[in-house]
Amino acid sequence: xxxxxxxELAAALGARKISSVELTTLFLDRIDALNPTLNAFITVDHxxxxxxxxAADARLAxxxxxxxxxxxxxxxxxxxxEGVRTTCASKMLENFVxxxxxxxxxxxxxAGAVMLGKTNMDEFAMGSSNENTFFGAARNPWDTxxxxxxxSGGSAVAVAARLSPMATGTDTGGSVRQPAALTxxxxxxxxxxxxxxxxMIAYASSLDQGGAFGRSAEDCALLLTAMAGFDPRDSTSxxxxxxxxxxxxxxxxxxxxIGLPKEFFADGMDDDVRAAIDAALAHYRQLGATTVxxxxxxxxxxxxxxxxxxxxxxxxxxxxxDGVRYGHRAADYTDLADMYxxxxxxxxxxxxxxxxxxxxxxxxxxxxDAYYLQAQKLRRLIAEDFQRAFxxxxxxxxxxxxxVAWTLGEKNDDPVQMYLQDIYTIAVNLAGLPGLSLPCGTGxxxxxxxxxxxxxxxxxxxxxxxxxxFQQGTDWHRRTPAVG
Amino acid sequence: MSLSLDEVRHxxxxxxxxxxxxxxxxxLAKLNSIFGLIxxxxxxxxxxxxxxxxxxxxxxRLRPDSVTETDRRDAFxxxxxxxxxxxxxxxxxxx
Numbered sequence: 001x002x003x004x005x006x007x008e009l010a011a012a013l014g015a016r017k018i019s020s021v022e023l024t025t026l027f028l029d030r031i032d033a034l035n036p037t038l039n040a041f042i043t044v045d046h047x048x049x050x051x052x053x054x055a056a057d058a059r060l061a062x063x064x065x066x067x068x069x070x071x072x073x074x075x076x077x078x079x080x081x082e083g084v085r086t087t088c089a090s091k092m093l094e095n096f097v098x099x100x101x102x103x104x105x106x107x108x109x110x111a112g113a114v115m116l117g118k119t120n121m122d123e124f125a126m127g128s129s130n131e132n133t134f135f136g137a138a139r140n141p142w143d144t145x146x147x148x149x150x151x152s153g154g155s156a157v158a159v160a161a162r163l164s165p166m167a168t169g170t171d172t173g174g175s176v177r178q179p180a181a182l183t184x185x186x187x188x189x190x191x192x193x194x195x196x197x198x199x200m201i202a203y204a205s206s207l208d209q210g211g212a213f214g215r216s217a218e219d220c221a222l223l224l225t226a227m228a229g230f231d232p233r234d235s236t237s238x239x240x241x242x243x244x245x246x247x248x249x250x251x252x253x254x255x256x257x258i259g260l261p262k263e264f265f266a267d268g269m270d271d272d273v274r275a276a277i278d279a280a281l282a283h284y285r286q287l288g289a290t291t292v293x294x295x296x297x298x299x300x301x302x303x304x305x306x307x308x309x310x311x312x313x314x315x316x317x318x319x320x321x322d323g324v325r326y327g328h329r330a331a332d333y334t335d336l337a338d339m340y341x342x343x344x345x346x347x348x349x350x351x352x353x354x355x356x357x358x359x360x361x362x363x364x365x366x367x368x369d370a371y372y373l374q375a376q377k378l379r380r381l382i383a384e385d386f387q388r389a390f391x392x393x394x395x396x397x398x399x400x401x402x403x404v405a406w407t408l409g410e411k412n413d414d415p416v417q418m419y420l421q422d423i424y425t426i427a428v429n430l431a432g433l434p435g436l437s438l439p440c441g442t443g444x445x446x447x448x449x450x451x452x453x454x455x456x457x458x459x460x461x462x463x464x465x466x467x468x469x470f471q472q473g474t475d476w477h478r479r480t481p482a483v484g
Numbered sequence: 485m486s487l488s489l490d491e492v493r494h495x496x497x498x499x500x501x502x503x504x505x506x507x508x509x510x511x512l513a514k515l516n517s518i519f520g521l522i523x524x525x526x527x528x529x530x531x532x533x534x535x536x537x538x539x540x541x542x543x544x545r546l547r548p549d550s551v552t553e554t555d556r557r558d559a560f561x562x563x564x565x566x567x568x569x570x571x572x573x574x575x576x577x578x579x
Contacts, residue, residue, distance in 0.1 A: 099559035192539040206538050235545060236538070304524045315499060322500070324572050329565035336575045341502035353501055354511065357492070358518055360499040374525050376535035381528070383536060416517050432539020 002162040020070030024053035040157040044117035052114040069112030074164040077118035080199040089133035092347030102199025119154030141481035146405040149179030156183040167213040174425025176211035177437035181400035181450020184439040192432035193238035196231030202317040204310035217467035221245040248461040253469040254288030259393030261296040276441030276449035294389035302427035308375035315359025383431040400437040400450035439476040
C-alpha cells in the first residue's frame with residue numbers, strides 16, 4: 001500500500017479493500033518508526049488524522065467521496081491549520097495554534113484528504129537545505145548524513161520515504177523543486193496566482209506560491225487540482241476557471257520542442273548531474289521530442305535580484321512578529337522598543353535575521369533605487385528572456401540543482417554558497433512561471449538527480465503531461481530509499 | 485560596497501532586532517558577503533527598463549463594501565502573549 005499511487009489508493013478505498021482508518025494507521029506507524037531518524041515532521045496529529053479518516057470512511061460508505069477522500073496528506077508547516085500548531089519551523093511560532101485554516105488546507109479537508117501532520121522546513125521558508133530550523137534538520141532518506149534540500153524539505157522526505165502518499169509545499173525560489181530533486185520525488189510549483197496564499201505564512205509575497213509533492217506527475221496533478229483555484233481572500237489569486245490538471249497527462253510527446261538554455265548547461269553543473277540530465281534528454285528524443293538551444297542571458301542575475309526582492313518583502317512581512325498579537329514574547333524587557341528588539345532577537349534564527357536586515361537596508365532611505373528598483377528592472381529582463389525563449393520551444397528543460405544532496409553542515413556557515421544552489425530555480429519565481437522537478441537518474445553515491453521542466457504561464461497541465469510521458473517509460477520515480 | 489559595524493547596528497535598530505556585540509561582528513561579515521553577491525546587479529544598464537513588481541500585473545481587485553468577516557475576537561486574542569479585558573497588553577508607552 002505504501003507504494004501505491006493516489007489513483008490506486010482511491011480505487012482500493014472505493015472498493016473497500018482497505019479503510020481510510022487502516023491506511024492512515026499504516027502511515028502513522030511509519031512516521032512513528034522513521035521520523036526519529038528523518039525528522040520530516042514537526043508535529044504529528046494522530047488523533048486528528050484518525051478522526052478525519054473515520055469521517056472519510058463515512059463519506060466512502062455514503063458514496064460521496066472524491067478522488068482524494070480518505071488519502072493521507074502532510075502539510076508543510078507554513079500552512080495555517082486550525083487547532084494544530086503552525087510553527088514555520090521557528091521558535092517565534094513554537095506554540096502558535098492558528099484560529100483558521102489556510103485556503104489550501106481547507107480545500108484538502110473539503111476533499112476528504114486526511115492530514116497526518118505538519119512537516120519540517122527552513123524557518124519561514126528561508127533556506128535551501130532544511131537546516132535553518134528550530135526543530136533540527138530534516139534528513140535525506142537516501143543518506144541520512146545528507147541534507148534534504150529546502151525549504152520544503154520535510155514534505156519532500158515525507159513523500160520520498162513513504163511517510164505520506166502526498167504533501168504540500170511552497171516555492172519562493174525553488175523550495176518545492178529543489179528538495180524534490182534532492183530526495184527523488186516529483187514536485188510542481190504552478191504559475192504565480194494559481195494557488196491561494198491565504199493562511200500561507202508569507203515570506204516574499206510576490207514570489208511565494210503553493211505547490212504539490214507526489215511520487216509521480218500523475219499524483220501531483222491530482223493534488224494540484226485539489227489545491228488550486230480562485231480565492232477572493234488572496235488579492236493576488238487569479239480569477240480563472242478551475243482546471244483538471246490530469247486532463248492532458250496521456251498526450252503523446254512526439255513533436256514536443258524542448259528548449260535547453262545554454263546558460264544552464266555551461267559551467268556550474270556537476271558532472272554526475274549533467275550525465276543524468278543528458279540521459280533524460282536522450283529519452284525524450286526517443287519519445288519523439290526535439291531539443292533546441294535557447295538563451296536566458298540574464299538568468300545569472302536572478303540570484304542577486306532575488307536576494308534583494310525576497311529579503312525586502314520579507315522584512316516587511318515579518319514585521320508582524322512583534323510579540324504583541326501572537327508568537328514569542330521575551331520574558332524580560334524595559335519598554336516597548338526593548339520588548340520588540342528582544343522578542344525578535346530571541347524568536348528568529350540567524351538566517352531569518354540576516355534576510356530581514358538585508359531587506360531593511362535595501363529599502364532604507366537613499367538605497368531604494370540602487371537596490372530594490374534595480375532588482376525589479378532585472379526581474380523584467382529575466383521574465384522577457386523566458387518569453388523570447390518560448391518563441392522557439394514548448395517547454396524548457398535543465399537541471400533542478402547543480403549538485404546532488406550535500407552533507408549536513410557543509411554549506412551552513414556560508415550563506416552565499418547556499419544561495420548559489422538555487423541558480424536554476426530562482427529565475428522561474430521571478431518570472432512567475434510554472435516549474436516542475438522529476439527524478440531522472442542518480443549521481444554520485446546513488447543519490448537522486450532532478451530534471452527541471454519550465455512552462456509558459458498556466459501550462460501546468462502540459463508540464464505534467466511532459467513529466468508523465470517520461471515516467472511511463474522509466475522507473476526513477478518508483479525507486480524507494482531503504483531507510484529504518 | 486562594504487557595510488560598517490555602525491551601519492549594521494543601525495539597520496538592526498530599524499528592523500527592531502536586538503544585536504549583541506558578538507553577533508554584530510559575525511553579522512557584518514555575512515552581510516558584506518551577501519552584498520558582494522548583490523552588487524553583481526550593478527553591472528547591467530537598466531536605464532530604459534520598466535520595473536516589474538509582480539508576475540501578473542493586474543489591477544487590484546475590488547469588492548462591495550460590505551461586512552464579510554464574523555467577530556472572532558476571542559479566538560484571535562487567545563493566541564496573544566498577554567491580554568486583558570479584550571485588549572492586547574504591551575508595556576506602557578506614554579508616561
